[in-house]
Amino acid sequence: xxxxxxxxxxxxxxxxxxxxxxxxxxxxxxxxxxxxxxxxxxxxxxxxxxxxxxxxxxxxxxxxxxxxxxxxxxxxxxxxxxxxxxxxxxxxxxxxxxxxxxxxxxxxxxxxxxxxxxxxxxxxxxxxxxxxxxxxxxxxxxxxxxxxxxxxxxxxxxxxxxx
Amino acid sequence: xxxxxxxxxxxxxxxxxxxxxxxxxxxxxxxxxxxxxxxxxxxxxxxxxxxxxxxxxxxxxxxxxxxxxxxxxxxxxxxxxxxxxxxxxxxxxxxxxxxxxxxxxxxxxxxxxxxxxxxxxxxxxxxxxxxxxxxxxxxxxxxxxxxxxxxxxxxxxxxxxxxxxxxxxxxxxxxxxxxxxxxxxxxxxxxxxxxxxxxxxxxxxxxxxxxxxxxxxxxxxxxxxxxxxxxxxxxxxxxxxxxxxxxxxxxxxxxxxxxxxxxxxxxxxxxxxxxxxxxxxxxxxxxxxxxxxxxxxxxxxxxxxxxxxxxxxxxxxxxxxxxxxxxxxxxxxxxxxxxxxxxxxxxxxxxxxxxxxxxxxxxxxxxxxxxxxxxxxxxxxxxxxxxxxxxxxxxxxxxxxxxxxxxxxxxxxxxxxxxxxxxxxxxxxxxxxxxxxxxxxxxxxxxxxxxxxxxxxxxxxxxxxxxxxxxxxxxxxxxxxxxxxxxxxxxxxxxxxxxxxxxxxxxxxxxxxxxxxxxxxxxxxxxxxxxxxxxxxxxxxxxxxxxxxxxxxxxxxxxxxxxxxxxxx
Numbered sequence: 001x002x003x004x005x006x007x008x009x010x011x012x013x014x015x016x017x018x019x020x021x022x023x024x025x026x027x028x029x030x031x032x033x034x035x036x037x038x039x040x041x042x043x044x045x046x047x048x049x050x051x052x053x054x055x056x057x058x059x060x061x062x063x064x065x066x067x068x069x070x071x072x073x074x075x076x077x078x079x080x081x082x083x084x085x086x087x088x089x090x091x092x093x094x095x096x097x098x099x100x101x102x103x104x105x106x107x108x109x110x111x112x113x114x115x116x117x118x119x120x121x122x123x124x125x126x127x128x129x130x131x132x133x134x135x136x137x138x139x140x141x142x143x144x145x146x147x148x149x150x151x152x153x154x155x156x157x158x159x160x161x162x163x
Numbered sequence: 164x165x166x167x168x169x170x171x172x173x174x175x176x177x178x179x180x181x182x183x184x185x186x187x188x189x190x191x192x193x194x195x196x197x198x199x200x201x202x203x204x205x206x207x208x209x210x211x212x213x214x215x216x217x218x219x220x221x222x223x224x225x226x227x228x229x230x231x232x233x234x235x236x237x238x239x240x241x242x243x244x245x246x247x248x249x250x251x252x253x254x255x256x257x258x259x260x261x262x263x264x265x266x267x268x269x270x271x272x273x274x275x276x277x278x279x280x281x282x283x284x285x286x287x288x289x290x291x292x293x294x295x296x297x298x299x300x301x302x303x304x305x306x307x308x309x310x311x312x313x314x315x316x317x318x319x320x321x322x323x324x325x326x327x328x329x330x331x332x333x334x335x336x337x338x339x340x341x342x343x344x345x346x347x348x349x350x351x352x353x354x355x356x357x358x359x360x361x362x363x364x365x366x367x368x369x370x371x372x373x374x375x376x377x378x379x380x381x382x383x384x385x386x387x388x389x390x391x392x393x394x395x396x397x398x399x400x401x402x403x404x405x406x407x408x409x410x411x412x413x414x415x416x417x418x419x420x421x422x423x424x425x426x427x428x429x430x431x432x433x434x435x436x437x438x439x440x441x442x443x444x445x446x447x448x449x450x451x452x453x454x455x456x457x458x459x460x461x462x463x464x465x466x467x468x469x470x471x472x473x474x475x476x477x478x479x480x481x482x483x484x485x486x487x488x489x490x491x492x493x494x495x496x497x498x499x500x501x502x503x504x505x506x507x508x509x510x511x512x513x514x515x516x517x518x519x520x521x522x523x524x525x526x527x528x529x530x531x532x533x534x535x536x537x538x539x540x541x542x543x544x545x546x547x548x549x550x551x552x553x554x555x556x557x558x559x560x561x562x563x564x565x566x567x568x569x570x571x572x573x574x575x576x577x578x579x580x581x582x583x584x585x586x587x588x589x590x591x592x593x594x595x596x597x598x599x600x601x602x603x604x605x606x607x608x609x610x611x612x613x614x615x616x617x618x619x620x621x622x623x624x625x626x627x628x629x630x631x632x633x634x635x636x637x638x639x640x641x642x643x644x645x646x647x648x649x650x651x652x653x654x655x656x657x658x659x660x661x662x663x664x665x666x667x668x669x670x671x672x673x674x675x676x677x678x679x680x681x682x683x684x685x686x687x688x689x690x691x692x693x694x695x696x697x698x699x700x701x702x703x704x705x706x707x708x709x710x711x712x713x714x715x716x717x718x719x720x721x722x723x724x725x726x727x728x729x730x731x732x
Contacts, residue, residue: 009344010344013293014281014282014285014293017282017285018285021285021286025286055472058472059469059472059473062468062469063469065468065469066467066468066469068289068290068310068342068344068345069290069344070344071343071344163343
């Protein structure tokens with residue numbers, strides 16, 4: 001099953017490689033991994049999307065907690081949470097397609113960031129499935145380039161990951 | 164007063180009460196060696212290869228409750244140390260390794276003797292640090308010692324660039340250490356402990372399985388109390404030998420791939436299993452699915468939550484320091500009016516005695532013609548009364564030492580269990596002998612393993628370490644040969660050690676005493692002679708039966724009850 005794991009870690013050199021190294025050394029999947037400092041510059045917040053059996057996910061949580069630089073870990077999938085991912089996508093936009101692509105972008109609540117004679121560059125945020133659906137709706141032929149950040153997640157309401 | 168980073172490094176070791184520093188100098192650590200030269204509190208032991216420095220620090224730590232400390236230079240110094248660090252990591256040994264690094268301004272430029280020490284060691288240390296500012300040396304070393312010995316222990320690497328060891332700052336050694344992201348477990352959960360007690364009282368076929376964690380946490384006394392109070396059978400893992408006394412009648416021997424028949428059968432057929440400081444690894448329970456076929460309740464007590472439910476499902480997990488958890492469990496059990504059912508226990512013990520009688524225990528057919536390796540270990544046990552420190556290398560000799568030397572005390576059996584590092588025995592024995600001068604330290608090895616760090620005979624000479632080396636020389640990489648005989652159609656691919664040196668002459672060349680023993684009748688006299696030489700290192704080259712195999716054996720991937728017993732019996 002797919003899980004979104006959030007963690008806070010010391011914002012120190014090499015901390016990211018400890019997490020990445022753990023996943024490769026123990027053969028765990030990483031679908032995506034995002035990391036950036038928080039409002040407290042000494043802390044980084046990381047979101048990892050992974051998958052595995054319940055036993056594997058339990059081990060992932062325990063092994064992450066065992067890393068000395070990791071301050072706290074939360075499996076967001078265990079409760080209500082919000083997941084967002086940002087995608088920048090460059091499309092071939094020519095002739096009749098230009099109007100159609102603009103309509104589709106509006107429907108998905110995307111924004112066109114850059115326009116040239118032959119291309120649109122579009123910004124879209126949402127959960128993974130929404131971004132996937134947009135790609136499906138456009139069709140592979142028109143896609144020139146795709147950049148996705150990977151999911152960031154946060155718990156709903158009082159589910160707070162802090163020190 | 165301002166001090167250099169090098170001086171601060173040595174001062175920190177003094178503050179930590181470090182007695183011995185095992186190391187090897189080189190360019191990146193010259194400042195640190197210079198500071199070491201100008202003091203006399205920390206004694207340095209110059210090894211002949213960095214791997215040996217780490218193993219020696221490791222042996223020192225395993226035979227005491229102290230942190231082992233080693234110092235190596237950058238590049239090849241560090242890479243040579245990696246095998247030792249991984250060895251310590253797999254067996255959770257508290258250790259601080261200081262490595263030199265090229266100057267900060269040269270890092271990343273492929274400088275001479277540069278290697279990414281933090282990157283290379285990351286998967287085999289509890290934690291590591293690169294110190295980029297001289298002001299951080301003292302606090303980093305304080306953290307390193309704290310991390311190494313607290314919680315589940317392990318090796319910690321501190322990489323110090325050469326310019327950082329030359330820069331100056333005020334020396335302040337922190338009195339305490341606080342790492343917000345690291346809180347090692349203390350007491351166990353009381354409700355879980357009460358639940359464990361209830362389960363224990365209701366058991367019909369209970370089993371206590373204890374591992375290296377008991378030895379490391381100094382919980383042998385608590386374990387022994389628990390086993391005796393309950394009247395249950397107890398088995399130790401390879402790493403846990405000595406955690407429960409081998410001469411006790413409730414002890415059923417070591418379990419696992421080369422464990423006793425009774426230990427493995429009891430483990431397989433018990434209905435309530437208590438695992439204490441053990442981790443159900445593949446060499447201990449064999450095939451996981453086979454093990455899970457028999458329904459049983461499992462109580463698992465460990466300081467590391469990630470060890471729990473890693474390979475087997477656990478019914479009552481208890482995370483905490485073993486001593487504290489066992490003390491609380493003992494209190495609960497003593498206060499309870501309930502006792503294990505007498506009739507059930509009698510039935511269970513008669514079953515175990517039956518296994519003891521039919522199976523196997525540990526037996527071999529001795530010979531008057533050719534030296535049986537088991538006989539050498541039995542003689543060692545007899546002559547030292549089970550009280551020697553025994554280090555070993557890896558292979559058949561390691562298993563025979565584990566089977567036939569009956570350890571009654573913890574921290575006496577020093578071996579590389581997790582990583583299985585050949586070349587561990589002799590340097591580890593150096594660390595043990597330095598920690599315990601005047602005590603008998605025996606290194607049980609083979610002609611294969613000993614050659615992986617034989618250069619340390621030179622270190623032994625320099626520091627007058629009267630280690631007794633028992634080499635079971637069968638002319639083969641014995642365990643490899645055994646597997647080739649069993650599983651590869653007797654095709655002994657590269658397992659014959661051709662062109663062996665004359666080990667007596669090798670020992671003599673290093674200034675030690677060498678004895679070659681060919682006949683069974685000479686085993687005991689030779690050993691007596693060796694042990695009577697209190698001040699000499701004696702290398703005993705026992706020419707043993709090359710066809711002897713280690714039994715019982717649970718073949719790899721098989722279940723505990725699918726054990727192969729010796730064909731001799």
